[in-house]
Amino acid sequence: MKIGIGNDHTAVALKNEIMKHLESRGFEVVNYGTDETTSFNYALAGETVAEAVVRGDVDCGIAICGTGIGISIACNKVNGIRACVCSEPFSAKLSKQHNNSNVLCFGARVVGSELAKMIVDEWVNATYEGGRHAERVQTIMDIESKNC
Template identity: 65%
Template sequence: MKIAMGNDHTAIEMKNYIKEFLESKGYEVIDFGTNSTESCDYPEYGERVGRAVVDGEADLGIAVCGTGVGISLACNKVRGIRACVCSEPYTAKLSRMHNDSNVLCFGARVIGLEMAKMITEEWLDAKYEGGRHQRRVDMVMDIENRS
């Protein structure tokens, strides 16, 4: 499985930590950066991650900025992305099971490295349930298609 990763200047350490964790689990990581501590704009990296997922270059995406909010907004502007910001594992798990999220976001200034690892693991281990949830996912995607 391929995972696209992107981050801004506030989240280099966290991105690298999660990248190493993913690679140790056998995932292939496509790193869209940044790897510079120089101030940069998170929308650029959120869009790169989102486009990689919808274009099929990656199966899923993980995007990190200071809070996770800004980069998730950028990811969600890419048609077909369902990015979620998670600060604990339970929300991450349910975002996959119920919302079929395809990009995970979190904040390097909000959670620690170990929590990020737990969130990532829970998110990747969860499977979309479909069924009664599919109607709602379809409704969300319909809103996107009408906009």
């Protein structure tokens, strides 16, 4: 699996830890974020990761800013993206199983590196269940189509 990762200036250190963690588990990781701690616009990082997912350059994405909120909003403005903000592993797992999320977001100022690794592991190891959830995911996509 190929995972795109993007971040702003608040999340450089956490992004690097998550990249190493994923690579140690055999994932290919593409860095779409900044490696500098000078101010960097989280919205641009989110858009870049989300567009890479939609184009199929990567299978899914991870986006990290200070809280995870701003970058998730930016990701969700890209058609075809279902980004979720998760601060604990259970929600991350269910976001994939029930909502078929394709971008995971969290905040470098909210979760520490060990918790972030647990969140990432639950998300990348989860599988979309489809079934009864498929109708709801399709409804979300239909709402997106009406408002573009």
